Amino acid sequence: xxxxxxxxxxxxxxxxxxxxxxxxxxxxxxxxxxxxxxxxxxxxxxxxxxxxxxxxxxxxxxxxxxxxxxxxxxxxxxxxxxxxxxxxxxxxxxxxxxxxxxxxxxxxxxxxxxxxxxxxxxxxxxxxxxxxxxxxxxxxxxxxxxxxxxxxxxxxxxxxxxxxxxxxxxxxxxxxxxxxxxxxxxxxxxxxxxxxxxx
Numbered sequence: 001x002x003x004x005x006x007x008x009x010x011x012x013x014x015x016x017x018x019x020x021x022x023x024x025x026x027x028x029x030x031x032x033x034x035x036x037x038x039x040x041x042x043x044x045x046x047x048x049x050x051x052x053x054x055x056x057x058x059x060x061x062x063x064x065x066x067x068x069x070x071x072x073x074x075x076x077x078x079x080x081x082x083x084x085x086x087x088x089x090x091x092x093x094x095x096x097x098x099x100x101x102x103x104x105x106x107x108x109x110x111x112x113x114x115x116x117x118x119x120x121x122x123x124x125x126x127x128x129x130x131x132x133x134x135x136x137x138x139x140x141x142x143x144x145x146x147x148x149x150x151x152x153x154x155x156x157x158x159x160x161x162x163x164x165x166x167x168x169x170x171x172x173x174x175x176x177x178x179x180x181x182x183x184x185x186x187x188x189x190x191x192x193x194x195x196x197x198x199x
Contacts, residue, residue: 028090063188105117109139114141127142
């Protein structure tokens with residue numbers, strides 16, 4: 001019966017897993033393309049700088065062309081950076097910011113009511129009588145709940161501070177500005193809390 005439950009759960013979530021795998025694959029491909037495009041633009045800009053430095057007889061025109069090439073190199077580096085970010089972040093789609101989730105089972109003794117929480121074992125389900133015996137009376141314990149907890153606890157201050165793939169330039173700019181203002185935001189929060197305590 002427990003194998004049937006595992007098969008049913010796998011089938012229920014198979015479409016979700018397939019969808020997430022497609023997103024991971026797509027983001028990796030786009031990241032590889034962006035990284036390659038950024039590298040090609042940077043290489044082209046470097047070759048242009050070398051070419052104009054040695055072939056242009058007018059120093060002011062050579063300097064102008066080199067400035068254009070440097071701007072192009074900056075654009076290429078930003079494209080490449082976005083590509084590497086997408087490759088790195090695509091693996092985190094299946095493993096979100098709080099880390100992997102661990103599954104726990106809550107056991108209760110039907111006789112005396114003693115409860116215990118331990119890591120969930122394969123094939124366990126709510127209502128199942130386990131081999132674990134109660135420490136108080138020796139009765140076999142029953143699973144009354146199964147839940148998941150992340151490896152890491154994350155507390156946000158408010159706005160997402162890191163630039164993420166898919167954000168617009170204005171959203172990334174806003175996140176950068178708010179990131180710089182975070183110490184002030186924390187200071188104002190501490191001041192507001194101290195004023196409330198005084199009241």
